Amino acid sequence: MTEDPESKPPSPPRANWRVVLRRVVYPLLVIAVIAAVIWWIEYRPGDNVSPTGERYGPVDLPVALVPLGAKVAAEEGALAPDFLLESLRADDMRLSDFRGQAVVLNFWATWCGPCRKEIPQLVEAYDRHRDEGLVVIAVNLQEGRGIVRPWAEDFGMEFPILIDRDGEVGDKYRARSLPQTYFIDPAGVIQSMFIGPLLDERDGTDVQDAISDSELDLRIAEILSPVTDEGS
Template sequence: MAVGGLYKGRKALRQGVLLGVVLLATAGFLLWWFQFRTTEQAPPPAGGTDYGAVELPPELVPPGMEVGHRAGQLAPDFYLPTLQGKAVRLSELRGRPVVVNFWATWCTPCRREMPQFKAAYDQYRDRGLLVIAVNVQEPEGSVRQFAEEFGLDFPVALDRSGEVSRAYRLLGLPATYFIDRQGVVRSVFLGPFVGQQGGRGVQGAIDNEELLRRLQEIMG
């Protein structure tokens, strides 16, 4: 009986140790998963809204106004994750002048003009200006390296699916939309693209003088 009791005791001890190891491993996995979710992914969209192009709230569309990508129209709304681990929704920025710049790391004009956007943001952020640099369908690691290289401290949004780019009817990069405090596109500066666009002028990187002129239009 004593031997049997000792055997049962050792068996129970082994089972207890095994259970402890399993629980510890499970706890470690859950901790890793939680940290991964909170550090590598942006918070879930409010109200269950998916990231990408979203419908502009009806109360923000005045009678007679159209939503579109052209000057004089209300800018299409979007909700995107950012490199900073947050998310940005364009319609929530009403009351602020906003520059939305679509870009990619391989785009030479994008690289030339990005320092100018940073300088303009640093100069006018106290007047409410916000620059949103929307990267188009590139790996997050490449985007982060670019943002660190240029010291970007404004939101760098990730259009992973390309849905927002399609909503703005992009034909090439860079493409910059100057949006006033009422959410109206005041001007558009387009980079190189393939195809025709009704004779509208198409440039490469925006120069500093032109950038400042367009900023004044939306800041009032």
């Protein structure tokens, strides 16, 4: 051990809030700013804006469409949350545009095998009930038009296909797995929700947990002629 000529005896502690500010508060602020920048880079929203300047994604339901005291939520018995999305044909659509019609709202993706198997059932159901006012809206989660279009054309999906690029609408509707389908009556109320593929039974050739072939029709019948509180 050698003597260090630089050594100096320590001076007694002094209260100095400027030192605290410089050595504690400022570094913490810098760390906070860095953390905020990292968070923003990770989770920044996309520049997903419609030609009219509105941001695609969940939007508020027009006041005129919300009866007094009605709840807006992605759950049975509540008004279906509204959204604005671009369609495969490049026009914008809102869910509230279809108020007055029974809506089957289906969340899907081309990479999702059960979704692919379910599509023919939805196409058939749409063909059967479109004259009765049924609308099927297929919300594709986070894929591009170039991927979705060939599937839509080949599978004969003539109903509106909307693209949820950021997945915010899927998030709003709690689409934790695909496919997921909401059945919405003409008053905009969610009558039921189904997680998984709505497959018909084909003499044991379908997956084991497939539902009976009447399930989709039953749920569609429910929203085509909903039972009101008055029992009408």
